[in-house]
Amino acid sequence: PLIPAPPHPPGGSLPVTQQHGYCCCAGAQEFQLLQPQGAVSVSAGETFTLNCSVTGLTPVGPVKWFKGSGSGRQLVYEEKGSFPRVTRAVRGSETDFTIRISDTRSEDAGIYHCVKFKKGLKTDEEFRSGAGTTVSVGARPSAPSVSGPPSRAVPGPPVTFTCTSGGFSPRDITVTWLKNGAKLPDPQTQVLPELQSISYNMSSTVGVSLTRGDARSQLTCQIEHSTLPAPLRVTYNLSDALRVPPRPRVDTDPAAPVTLNKPVTFTCCAEGFYPKDANLTWLENGSETNLGKPSPLAENPDGTYTLQSSLEVNATEQRNQSMFTCRVVHDSQPPISASAMLRLSQPPADSALLGPLGRAGRGRLRAGTVTLATLCAQGR
Template identity: 85%
Template sequence: QYPEFQLLQPQGAVWVSPGETLTLICSQTGFIPVGPTKWFKGSGSGRQLVYADVGSFPRVTRAVSGSYTDYTIHISDTRPEDAGIYHCVKFVKGSGADEEIRSGNGTVVSVSARPSAPSVSGPPSRAEPGPPVTFTCTSGGFCPRDIAVTWLKNGAKLPAPQPRVLPAHESVSYSVSSTVGVSLTAGDARSQLTCQIEHSTLPAPLRATYNLSDALRVPPRLRVDTAPAAPVALNESVTFTCHAEGFYPKDASLTWLENGTETNLGNPSPLAENPDGTYTLQSSLEVKATEQRNQSVFTCRVVHDSQPPVSANATLRIFQPSPEPGKDPTSLTSLFSSPALWIGLFLEKVLTAAFLLFLFLRNKA
């Protein structure tokens, strides 16, 4: 019946995002019998009428209004429930109900959102190793709402609570937010955090990475070495060396103080990077061990990453040599403080006075 009539529905499958306009193509050629052409979703007795020239279909319009050969339609504001198989069907006028004579091959319509690239945010300011720090991964444009999020640190999976998917009610598009707590270590200057999102519409997981160095602060460890070791001889040259070790980021300044007053005599070495990505800064201060400097305190002060300064001290102690033999002031002091000496001197005075009195009395007689 109607061998010259052809009904063409060329689209095998169409993929569309929620909110977009879906276009379904249908055309007719050859001898076109009198009767309507309609669009249906599904097949069999349960199929749903999508468009006909007669009736109200608020979201559906014909691409070429009034055409007898082009029955392409547009479905606006596409929704997840619009997914299915659509058929373009030709009817002819009958004495009673219209008779179906042709049906298109069908177009499979998939409605799923194109997710946005995820992004990972860290703490508002740098954090030191210790308590967990919160990181958040966000993305949007998902449909349906089944979304899986995995956190990885240097490729190893981290435990994390279930992601939050919004809105809670039915929607044409969903967003996801996931948080994870990470305890930073000094070695995380070279670590990466990865947020991985899986969804039924994605051929491969979406990933976003975060360099933990952007969130890390490791304070310096300070120590001051003295060469030669104290105490030192008078007028000897002494070198104090300050080591600021294992800090991150590399922004640090080092100054020397002598008894609380800054000195510009320091000789800093170039900043050195450690294997774990932290840094070490070293500075030497050479002074002469004068008598006035005995017990002087030399302070190494480091300001790191705009934080309050940290300090380490060393005290200059000068060695006092022993007196020459026979000139030991300690021995003389001990001698004059002896009670026997004072008793002897007292007896000497008494005997001398008695002898003088004896001579006086004898001459008088």
């Protein structure tokens, strides 16, 4: 503000500032750069505002925005140049240099300075800098994923499952594992990097002991984070990791011993296996025989499967004490077998005399190559 000049002092001359009838007030305001925000928090994808203003037009020179400080600082905005996500709040203003940054990303976190420059002989010189505004970006975790073991596992020993997610900030994150809605104990969660960063990744593992009834069970990885209105969840079907071997058994009808030359049916039942791909074959005394009569694949209430096949043979003398084996190949694993023996209820009349000679002796007897007297003479 200007005030009238005082009277001409006797015997002296007026100061230069008073020669035109006014002078500058002793308290005339100095240039100030105002950056009032100490900290700003924003969620990824949103727009945030950085406030900056100046109190005068001198010295002549531009106002720019930087992220960071020192020689490594990054130019965020100046009047010339292209900055696609940055705009002036008040276009054309000579005192208000507030900017808005849109589509916020995790890498936008940092300390921002509003800086006034003055024109120099060759280059602009930094004149005044704001105190700085710390911007923190809350980035939502990416959609989580769960991976299981590299190959199917049988019920019993614990199997490791891993849940991963990334690109979130700040570092605070909580991971919960559930099996069929029930919380699992002792998950191991790691957040990287361990030092301060603009973005973090998470990996969490849990051990689960599978059971025969887990073909319809589900495993859930649940992530809670300060930027999420509700937890993120991803579900893994334990059927993708489970292998339940079949339990084969062989029954006979009628039950042994059986009558000579009567039909007998062997039934193989491969029970409670998962997944459903299985193949069943019959063997007689170790050699493959016909495929029998398979029944349709049946699904059990717990999600496992049962496969059944029957084989009908005549109870001939030659088949007495023959071994009939049901062999099951499941999910490309080594075969699993179950067997039953065909036993005649009434052996042939000459079997007591033949004794250890067995079937071969009986055949020779019928062919005339050996006589009962000879057998007796030999003590047989």
